[in-house]
Amino acid sequence: xxxxxxxxxxxxxxxxxxxxxxxxxxxxxxxxxxxxxxxxxxxxxxxxxxxxxxxxxxxxxxxxxxxxxxxxxxxxxxxxxxxxxxxxxxxxxxxxxxxxxxxxxxxxxxxxxxxxxxxxxxxxxxxxxxxxxxxxxxxxxxxxxxxxxxxxxxxxxxxxxxxxxxxxxxxxxxxxxxxxxxxxxxxxxxxxxxxxxx
Ligand code: FES
Numbered sequence: 001x002x003x004x005x006x007x008x009x010x011x012x013x014x015x016x017x018x019x020x021x022x023x024x025x026x027x028x029x030x031x032x033x034x035x036x037x038x039x040x041x042x043x044x045x046x047x048x049x050x051x052x053x054x055x056x057x058x059x060x061x062x063x064x065x066x067x068x069x070x071x072x073x074x075x076x077x078x079x080x081x082x083x084x085x086x087x088x089x090x091x092x093x094x095x096x097x098x099x100x101x102x103x104x105x106x107x108x109x110x111x112x113x114x115x116x117x118x119x120x121x122x123x124x125x126x127x128x129x130x131x132x133x134x135x136x137x138x139x140x141x142x143x144x145x146x147x148x149x150x151x152x153x154x155x156x157x158x159x160x161x162x163x164x165x166x167x168x169x170x171x172x173x174x175x176x177x178x179x180x181x182x183x184x185x186x187x188x189x190x191x192x193x194x195x196x197x198x
Contacts, residue, residue: 095175125178129172182194
């Protein structure tokens with residue numbers, strides 16, 4: 001009975017996660033796995049860390065992991081996306097390009113808002129009113145931004161974030177997306193713990 005409940009819950013979240021990624025507009029991203037959940041449902045409910053194996057996550061792909069009831073976006077960024085994150089054309093459009101607000105652990109207060117450059121781990125929760133932003137990684141004109149540089153867009157009130165979760169100027173969201181504590185051990189990403197050394 002409890003096993004059924006767990007499986008149903010996981011399936012529901014996986015479907016929701018697929019929906020978030022699917023809303024990206026056919027960019028070929030996928031949810032390759034969510035099979036390596038470690039904590040029990042009860043442990044998760046009280047905020048235990050969760051671990052996932054990200055070895056099959058391709059550049060440009062994003063998965064969604066649940067932690068403390070929130071969707072956590074885990075994105076392996078492409079070299080092109082990383083290069084854009086330091087370009088002045090983008091930085092000039094951001095409200096807090098240097099991550100001066102405490103929306104991340106110290107080790108993620110950098111241009112990439114991550115421990116390493118490639119992997120982005122952020123809460124998929126808009127800092128305006130908490131909706132889940134869409135993942136729109138492609139540099140193509142959008143209805144809401146003719147000069148879109150790739151990132152996350154929250155359609156309910158129009159907040160936009162770059163591929164480091166940094167908020168654009170002039171949108172309702174007041175701050176960058178939150179980076180939760182996390183660390184990588186080989187190919188296993190743990191969310192909810194810093195893993196000691198920052
Ligand atoms: S909740 Fe995202 S813009 Fe309002």
